[in-house]
Amino acid sequence: MNIITQLVILTLSLLLVNADLYCTNLYKDFKHKCTPSMITIKSCCDLKTFIPSPGVYKMSTRTFGTSDVYCDTATDNGGWIVIQRNRKDSTVDFNKTWVDYEKGFGKLKGDFWYGLEAIHCFTQIGQWEMRVDYQKNDKTWSYLHYNQFSVGSASEEYPLTVGGFTGEGTDHFASHPLNGMKFSTLDNDNDKRGGNCASRLKSGWWYNNCELINVNEQPPDVGGNVRVLFTEMKIRPKDCNTH
Structure with a gap:
């Protein structure tokens, strides 16, 4: 040598x-x-590489720029962006206007709606899944899970695409059905029923006929006769577990 x-x-x-x-x-x-709020990530899936600490992070994406998100790093292998949280008797008013639902409201560490425009920007690229975790009045937990989830653009009035149910209980998104429905608020009625479901139920949602599933309602409703204390709606890329 x-x-x-x-x-x-x-x-x-x-x-x-x-x-x-x-x-x-x-x-x-x-x-x-470092605290979570000091770290910039491209996806909540990135946290699998570092420390799986749930909390608020800065996320930078090509479609939406840099914004704060709440990452659920624990549920079903983590990687979830929490887009909604609502507690029974919440102090956050979900009876908001179209602009409010478009931009989002509430606090990420409390109850909130993340914003239609952001959700659209996240889900317009790639394939996404969605999950709703909820706590019943008896303090037990259950969930709804969908293998397909996306939200259309503002020009389309944010139509919902949802399918591939694999969660517990009944698929109330399909039984009404909500797939393909445009979003409705108290000042922008897109439901198929006479009158305004959003105004009647005091919450924006993808209404068809004033559904029995609406996690933005007070108290939140997951369908059927289930009484609920808490809901948390979250999304992640379908390839998250490969990160």
Whole structure:
């Protein structure tokens, strides 16, 4: 082995040691000094690579720019962007106008609606799934899960695409049905029933005929005769588990 080869091997070895030390120190710094709100991610799926801490993060996407999101890193392998949260007797008023539902309202660490435009921007690229976790009055938990979810554009009035039910209980999104319905608010009625379902039920939603499933209602409604204390609606890319 000549001197040049020996020098190259020595240099690479030092680089690898230094790189490993750098990554170790970076990980420790992330773990002990960084808070979730200080970290910018491209997707809640990115957190699988680092520390799976649920909370508010800054997410930068090509379609929507940089915005704060609440990442659920625990449920079903994590990677979820929480887009809605509503508690029974919530102090957040969900009886909002079209502009409010378009932009979003509430607080990410409390009850909120993330915003139709943001949800559209997230789901217009790739394939997405959606989940609704809910707590019943008896304090037990259940969920609805859909393998297909997206929201259309503002010019289309944010129509819902939802399908591929695999959750517990009954698929009330399909039984009404809500797939293909445009969004409705108190000042923009797109339902198929006479009168305004959004005004009557005091909440924006993808109404067909004043459905029995509406997680923005107060108290939130997941369909059937189930009484609910809490709902959390969340979405993630279908390839999230491969990240």
